[in-house]
Amino acid sequence: MKNKEGFGILFYAFIIFSPLFTGLYFEKDFIWAVVFLTIFSVCACLVNRSIYLGDTKMACVLFLILLLPSCSHLVNTLIFHRTVPITSTIYGTLQILEMQMLYFALLQLKKLNTLYFTSFITKCAIIVSALYLNITLFFPSCYREGRFESTFGYANTLAIYLFFALTLLLNLKNPYPGKPTKWMTFKMASSFFLILGIVLTNSRTVYLITLVYFSYFCYHLLSKQVWRKMASKAILGSVLVLSLMILFIFVKYRDRIELDIMKRDMSLRLSYYKEAVELIRENPQGFGYEEYLRYQVRKEGKYRLRLVHNGLLQMCLNYGILSLILFTLLLYLAIKKAGNTRGELMSYLLVLAHSMVDITFSYISVNNILIITAFLICYDQQKL
Numbered sequence: 001m002k003n004k005e006g007f008g009i010l011f012y013a014f015i016i017f018s019p020l021f022t023g024l025y026f027e028k029d030f031i032w033a034v035v036f037l038t039i040f041s042v043c044a045c046l047v048n049r050s051i052y053l054g055d056t057k058m059a060c061v062l063f064l065i066l067l068l069p070s071c072s073h074l075v076n077t078l079i080f081h082r083t084v085p086i087t088s089t090i091y092g093t094l095q096i097l098e099m100q101m102l103y104f105a106l107l108q109l110k111k112l113n114t115l116y117f118t119s120f121i122t123k124c125a126i127i128v129s130a131l132y133l134n135i136t137l138f139f140p141s142c143y144r145e146g147r148f149e150s151t152f153g154y155a156n157t158l159a160i161y162l163f164f165a166l167t168l169l170l171n172l173k174n175p176y177p178g179k180p181t182k183w184m185t186f187k188m189a190s191s192f193f194l195i196l197g198i199v200l201t202n203s204r205t206v207y208l209i210t211l212v213y214f215s216y217f218c219y220h221l222l223s224k225q226v227w228r229k230m231a232s233k234a235i236l237g238s239v240l241v242l243s244l245m246i247l248f249i250f251v252k253y254r255d256r257i258e259l260d261i262m263k264r265d266m267s268l269r270l271s272y273y274k275e276a277v278e279l280i281r282e283n284p285q286g287f288g289y290e291e292y293l294r295y296q297v298r299k300e301g302k303y304r305l306r307l308v309h310n311g312l313l314q315m316c317l318n319y320g321i322l323s324l325i326l327f328t329l330l331l332y333l334a335i336k337k338a339g340n341t342r343g344e345l346m347s348y349l350l351v352l353a354h355s356m357v358d359i360t361f362s363y364i365s366v367n368n369i370l371i372i373t374a375f376l377i378c379y380d381q382q383k384l
Contacts, residue, residue, distance in 0.1 A: 007044060008121075011109055015125040015372070019133055019161065023152040024364035027091050030098045033364065037101035044108035044172045052107045054379065055337065062100050068319040068326070071091045072286040075320075084288040092289030092318060099367050106375045119376050120175060123168045126369050130165030131190065133158065133213075134197040148200035157363045159198050159206035160354055164369050166194040167208075167347035170217055205357055209350040216346055269357060275305040276313040286320030307362065311355035314362070337378040344373055 016034060022031040045051050053059040069092035076082040136142040136150045145157040169190055174183040198206055235237075277294055287295055296303035308314045315323045335345070351370065355361050 007047070007109060007112060010040060012121065012125040015122070015368075016129040016132060018368070019365040020151045020357070023154075023157060023161070023366065024098070024368070025362060027094075030095055030364045032248065034094050034098045036106050037098065038299075041101055041105045041108055044112055046107065048108060050113055051211065052111045054103075054107050055333070056137075058330065058333050058378075060335075061326055061333065062103065065323070065326050065330070066093065066096050066100055068286075068323050069289060071322070072319050075285045076288065078330050080283075080285070082283075084291055088289045088291050095289065095364065098364055099371055102368055102371050103375060106372065107379075120172065122372060122376060123172055125374065127165045127169050127190070127326060130162050130194060130197075130310065134162065134193055137197055137200055147202045148197060150197075152363065152365075154359070154363075155201040156203045156206065156358050157360060157366060159201035159203035160289055160351060160358075160360055161363075161366055161369070162194050162197045163200075163206055163210055163213075164347060164351060164366070164373070166191060167213060167344065168199070168373070169194065171344055188207050205354055213347060214349060233274070269309050272305060272308050273310055273313060276308045276310065276317055279305070280313070280316050280321070284316075284321050286316065286318055286323065289318055292317045307359050309358050311352075311359075311361040314359070334374045334378060344377055348373060348377075 014033075018024060018033060021032075024030045024033055060278075069089045072092075073084045073086075073089040076084045113297070129189060133150045133152075137148050142148060142150050144155070148158065149155045150158050151157040169187060172187070174180060176183060195210070198210060279287075279295070283292075283295070293303050293306070296305065308317065312324055312327070348370065351360065351366075360366055
């Protein structure tokens with residue numbers, strides 16, 4: 001029993017502390033995460049004395065996604081005679097493998113002992129990691145150009161991480177039904193702290209999806225047959241917090257919401273998308289992990305496109321149009337399997353929408369909470 005408890009503690013420690021390593025953005029960071037999750041999963045399988053793969057269709061699609069870097073490498077090398085460094089293929093495979101090993105570890109842990117793997121504790125681990133990141137807002141070194149970045153080094157992605165934790169917190173059920181006031185106080189205080197972190201990132205797109213989610217959250221509370229007094233308190237608190245958020249943004253970051261600046265930034269993003277589409281047309285099978293950078297240098301002596309700021313286009317650049325098809329299929333299977341988890345599903349879709357205008361998918365820590373939440377939506381109420 002103690003060994004099984006230790007598995008749960010190790011896993012939750014990984015969830016809490018892994019975002020501190022630049023959000024697992026760089027190769028050196030996600031490689032150690034792959035090693036940890038692989039060892040963890042193997043040990044869990046040995047204790048379980050069996051291997052659990054979950055839904056067969058999802059397992060097959062995940063396996064095909066894992067093969068994408070190798071397939072892109074072979075097609076480029078054998079058919080189009082384009083050189084793709086083996087290190088690029090290895091890094092691409094490891095990046096995908098980290099997320100798949102996390103999913104595999106979740107399956108083994110849930111089967112190992114459900115006592116130490118619950119939806120509540122897992123969500124709490126993500127929330128604690130976000131609050132832990134937020135503590136760094138008191139350190140001047142965690143700011144760049146006045147924007148809060150914490151250990152991520154990029155304010156927009158940190159804002160998405162905090163937003164996801166906020167939505168999980170808002171939908172977290174009270175483990176102590178006899179003490180509703182204390183639970184509501186804790187949720188409101190933690191929510192305010194997370195919203196403060198989001199505001200200090202000065203991320204306009206995350207401001208927008210936060211407002212959208214709060215509008216949905218308030219509407220959902222009113223539509224449910226819940227205790228009206230508690231619902232009205234939650235809505236009043238939400239309106240108050242959002243009002244303070246809007247006021248703070250207007251006073252401190254007024255220059256970022258000026259129309260001319262927003263038009264300029266949007267025009268820049270559109271130029272990224274146009275350049276990415278042209279590159280995909282030239283090489284629809286994909287260039288390999290970030291190899292489109294070297295391709296531009298070889299062709300023009302420099303690269304005009306560094307980060308696309310669109311998750312799907314970035315995926316197509318790296319691994320081809322097939323990756324888009326497999327990702328869409330995986331998303332369809334996950335949504336089809338989802339139960340009555342509207343709040344979490346709504347936040348999931350908003351994060352996916354945000355990835356269409358930013359580099360959300362480039363940070364493995366953000367992808368990890370997407371995978372964990374998808375797993376909970378699909379499997380939390382099921383026995384393996």
